[in-house]
Amino acid sequence: MLQGQSFTGALQSRGVDRRRFIKFCSAMVATLALPPRYVAQVASALEKAKKPVLVWLQFQDCAGNSESMLRSSHPTVAEAVLDLLSWEYHELVMAGAGHQAEAALERVVREEKGKFIAVVEGAIPLADGGVYCTVAGKTALEIARHVCSNAAATIAAGACAWDGGLVRANPNPTGAVGIEEAVPQAKVINLGGCPQNPANTAAVLVHYLTFGELPAVDQYNRPLFAYGRIIHDQCERRAHYDAGRFTQEWGDEGHRKGWCLYKMGCKGPQATFNCPSARWNDGTSWPVKAGHGCLGCASHRFWDTRSPFYERLPDVPGFGVDVTAGQIGLGVTAAVAAGTVVHGIASAVRDRMRTRAAIQPSPAKPKAKE
Numbered sequence: 001m002l003q004g005q006s007f008t009g010a011l012q013s014r015g016v017d018r019r020r021f022i023k024f025c026s027a028m029v030a031t032l033a034l035p036p037r038y039v040a041q042v043a044s045a046l047e048k049a050k051k052p053v054l055v056w057l058q059f060q061d062c063a064g065n066s067e068s069m070l071r072s073s074h075p076t077v078a079e080a081v082l083d084l085l086s087w088e089y090h091e092l093v094m095a096g097a098g099h100q101a102e103a104a105l106e107r108v109v110r111e112e113k114g115k116f117i118a119v120v121e122g123a124i125p126l127a128d129g130g131v132y133c134t135v136a137g138k139t140a141l142e143i144a145r146h147v148c149s150n151a152a153a154t155i156a157a158g159a160c161a162w163d164g165g166l167v168r169a170n171p172n173p174t175g176a177v178g179i180e181e182a183v184p185q186a187k188v189i190n191l192g193g194c195p196q197n198p199a200n201t202a203a204v205l206v207h208y209l210t211f212g213e214l215p216a217v218d219q220y221n222r223p224l225f226a227y228g229r230i231i232h233d234q235c236e237r238r239a240h241y242d243a244g245r246f247t248q249e250w251g252d253e254g255h256r257k258g259w260c261l262y263k264m265g266c267k268g269p270q271a272t273f274n275c276p277s278a279r280w281n282d283g284t285s286w287p288v289k290a291g292h293g294c295l296g297c298a299s300h301r302f303w304d305t306r307s308p309f310y311e312r313l314p315d316v317p318g319f320g321v322d323v324t325a326g327q328i329g330l331g332v333t334a335a336v337a338a339g340t341v342v343h344g345i346a347s348a349v350r351d352r353m354r355t356r357a358a359i360q361p362s363p364a365k366p367k368a369k370e
Contacts, residue, residue, distance in 0.1 A: 016079065021046075031203040031278055032215065033225040045210035052209065053116040055108055056090035057147060059140040060133050060167045060176055061122025064195040065158040066092045072198035073282055085205070088116075091135075102136045109150050117205070118151040120144065123160040123167040124182040127175030141182055148186035153214055154179060155189055155204060159297065162190040162220075169303040180221065189214050190221045192273075194297040199278045200226045218272075220300055226278070231268040231294055234276035237261065255291065265310040266293030273298040 025043045029036065058066065070093070087093075089105045096104055108116050122140075125132040130139035148154045156179045159165035167176040180188045191200055204223060207215045215223040232238060240246070241260040248254060248263060255261075262269070271294055275286040288294055296306040 025206075027199070028203050028206040031199050031225065031274075032207055033228075042206060042210050046206070049209045051084070051086045052205070053086045053088055053108055053112045054119065055088055055105060055116060055147065055151075056092075056119040056121065057143060058091050059120070059122035059124050059135075059144070059161075060174070061158070061160055062166075063092060063121070065121045065161075066090070068195040069198045069201065071281075072202075084202075098136075105147070109147055113150045115152050116150075117208070118148050118154045118186075119157050119201075120148065120154060120161045120179045121157045123164045123174075123176035124179060125167075125174035125176050126182070127173070132174040132176075144179060144183050144186075148179060148183045148188075151186065153189065153208065154183075154186045155191060155201065156180065157191050157196045157201060159192055159194040159302065162192045162222075163301055165194065166303050168301070187214075188221060189217060189223060192220070192222055192227065192298040192300070194295075194302070197226075197275070197278050197280065199283075200274070222298075226274045227272045227298060229272060229274065231271045231273055231276060231288075234274070235268055235288055236276065237288060258291075261288060261291075261293040263312050264293050265308070265312050267296035267299070267306050267309075267313070268294040269313065270306075271296040271299050 022039065022043060025039050025046065026036075029038050029042055032038075056066070088108050089101065091101070094101060094104075122133075124130070124140045124144055126141065130141040133140040135143060156162045160167055160176075161179050163178045164172070164176045164181075165178075167174065168178075178190070179186065180190065189204060191197075191204070193200075200223070203225065204215060207213075207223075215225055218224055218227055220227075232241070235241075237258060237260045240258070241262055245257075245259040246254060246263045247259050247261050250264070260266075266288065268288065275294070275298075276288070279286045279289075293310075295309050296302045299306055
């Protein structure tokens with residue numbers, strides 16, 4: 001790696017031609033849900049950008065998010081490590097170990113303070129002083145506070161880093177939380193999912209390099225380009241839902257024909273993610289296309305709020321092409337609110353009712369008799 005080398009200079013030194021570079025920019029623009037005219041702006045920004053320094057921290061995790069990134073070929077991991085980023089620390093892929101590795105991390109925090117990007121994978125335990133996850137004699141909480149509070153931005157990669165994920169699921173014996181709760185002062189963007197999609201991670205980095213800021217986010221600090229639409233609205237099986245064609249059991253005729261998996265517990269009407277468009281394995285497929293219902297893995301605290309995974313959502317009255325995902329969500333919510341909060345959406349109904357009540361004027365009180 002050459003000091004101060006530009007993004008495109010690094011690509012050219014590795015044999016990545018202009019055509020492939022523009023193809024990458026086009027893919028990023030599509031993932032970011034930007035108009036095609038932004039391809040030139042993204043390409044221009046990346047051509048002038050210096051290679052950003054990145055450190056990847058792993059705490060209470062299964063390494064699934066790292067594995068997801070390792071299996072991405074657009075760009076390949078070699079390109080990401082050698083060309084797109086100055087990837088200074090990542091326990092799973094770095095050559096250094098022990099004191100050498102820790103010295104590299106400390107050097108980044110010291111020399112690149114306020115300029116480097118941190119990626120966090122895994123939950124951070126708070127119980128018993130955080131002793132349930134330590135690296136080089138330091139707790140995950142100590143490391144996260146030291147690194148993330150000094151980073152320009154922190155990306156929470158996957159469910160565990162976002163909200164505690166599986167590790168935090170009831171009864172949560174280690175007191176696990178996500179990076180946002182552990183280090184409130186850090187500037188965090190959450191990439192929920194179990195695991196995160198590497199296309200979205202790359203898109204966040206490209207947005208940051210192009211516009212100098214993180215993309216717009218929702219109430220959970222997740223980028224809107226990836227989490228702003230209900231999965232049901234994007235699903236290729238939606239037409240079967242509208243026509244009332246459902247898989248009744250695994251392996252039946254409807255399942256083989258690709259019918260809707262709503263009755264098999266699919267959480268698509270509740271979940272928001274860009275799985276149907278970004279997909280996995282270089283855009284090849286995603287769970288529903290492969291024949292498995294959505295688990296809502298990008299939803300807040302999904303291990304607790306979306307299980308049992310194969311339990312069908314409550315009945316939704318009415319089908320047809322005029323039914324929108326918003327109407328479906330209201331129907332599901334009303335049914336759940338009647339008797340259960342197992343799917344974690346009854347609270348949404350209460351919030352909606354409170355909001356409406358607050359907006360509507362109170363009836364005038366009768367005047368007291370004089």
